[in-house]
Amino acid sequence: SAHFGHIVGAQDVIDGKAKTASGIKAIDDKTLEVTLDAPIAYCLALLTYSDTFVVQQKLVESGATWTDKAYGTGPYMVKEWKRGQSIELAANPNYWQGTPGIPKILMPFTKDSETAYQLYQTGELDIEGSGQNPVPAAHIPDVQNLPDFKSAAQLTTRYIGFNTQKPPFDNPDVRRAFALAVDKATLANQVLAGGVVPADRILPTGLVGTQLPIKPLAYSPDDAKAALATAGYADGQNFPEITLAYGQEGDNETVVQALQSMWEQNLGLKVKLQSFELATFSKNLDTTYYTPTEGLQFYYSVWGADYPDPQNFLSQLLHTGNPNNNGHFSDPQFDQLTEEADTMGDRAQIEQRLQLYNQAEQIAIDKVAWIPLFYPKLNILVRPRVEGMVLTPQGLIVPDWSQLKLK
Incomplete structure (x- = not known):
């Protein structure tokens, strides 16, 4: 309700009074009409948030556990998900921009930023740091002058x-x-x-x-x-x-x-x-x-x-x-x-x-x-061999996945 309360009929769905919001209509196969109860200046910005991402209706209706799997048309597919441990991604050969240049990406989950930092130091990670868990403050003096170190203000x-x-x-x-x-x-x-x-x-x-x-x-x-x-x-x-x-x-x-x-x-x-x-x-x-x-x-x-x-x-x-x-x-x-x-x-x-x-x-x-x-600040470490990533206030992004590569 915090994000979509201004859509006509959305609150009725949230309150259990209706199954669908009257302000959301599929005009045809490629057109969705959304009616608001007032002019909302931030509406277009809100549409960039993940809550608005498109998913197939048949998947949502397949059962309560549909979110345990990954679906989509993005540059990578989930090859393996070990809960609480890691996610392994494989390049999508059917991606519209072409198959990404890195065939496999392994994303291990570390319990704290210090552990991730040590894994980077031993060469086990190519990227270390995130918005929630940046490079530990105690190590910033040690790395801030390295070409690996990247820093950007966060919103x-x-x-x-x-x-x-x-x-x-x-x-x-x-x-x-x-x-x-x-x-x-x-x-x-x-x-x-x-x-x-x-x-x-x-x-x-x-x-x-x-x-x-x-x-x-x-x-x-x-x-x-x-x-x-x-x-x-x-x-x-x-x-x-x-x-x-x-x-x-x-x-x-x-x-x-x-x-x-x-x-x-x-x-x-x-x-x-x-x-x-x-x-x-x-x-x-x-x-x-x-x-x-x-x-x-x-x-x-x-x-x-x-x-x-x-x-x-x-x-x-x-x-x-x-x-x-x-x-x-x-x-x-x-x-x-x-x-x-x-x-x-x-x-x-x-x-x-x-x-x-x-x-x-x-x-x-x-x-x-x-x-x-x-x-x-988004303080992270990225090995110079990684090309195609850009650091922004919203995080580390890849503008063009076809250009993501390792030197």
Whole structure:
């Protein structure tokens, strides 16, 4: 519903009131008509997201396990899938651009970025790093001058989210205290060795709309202590026990330990840390949304652009009632601004639309919906013998699969 709620009749399907959406019609074998309930400026961008990819109807109707197999007309076919271990791809001889130049690609799954880095060092990998698991920060000084090292800004924000339905983070002054106590420059430049960019806002650098300024919550231990006192916890007295949750991947443990130290040093508070395997962490975020009293208190998380539009961050993640708004941040003015911006589809309104999102983002910053920490860089290693790949803010892509080859 978060992505397709504006399609006429889609919500009825989601709610179980209808089997098909009245706003989706097959006009003929090659034409699909989609009717929206309002002008949606980001509609074309949304169509690039994987939820809109075409699949054969007969496959979907073949049973609940149809997603266990791979179907399509892409450059590679799945030859073997070992769950939790690896995927082996074989070149598709019928691909429309011609058979790709590399006959086989093996994609092993590693449990952490350090393991992947070591496999690269021993020559077992040709590519190491991804958006979720980039080159470990500790190794960036060792590789940043090598021809193998590639780096690009990502349309991604790492942040601290709060369960605003559960004490103590239902109090905005507590959230403000925690935000003001984080030294983002030290976190980015020292703890993570400059492999990320400190964040002063929710929208990641480079996303449309970030050309408009935001007044951030600047690091200030004194102001942090004052905010905590305003919340009724002067010098940390009588502050309840709190636990920061995080998923097990990349440099997450390094980041949360640094935050734990900053909060203890600047607020005098001891924060417990609890790690979860990623699938469990994701389920716990869902629980935080659906049953907030049983959910996480606060959590270290990430959001990367599904499509490059402010709506995908602000409306998707912080509008009241959106299923991706795990922490239940809610502000009537924020909702009004984003709702108006979401339905401005006229190109002539683009500047006005971005101004509305900018105002909404400022509200979210001022009321500490999140603590935006940093914008990750896509730091990866690619052996020089690999040709035909391009690094972009959306990841490592192959513009023309017929040109993918090994020297």
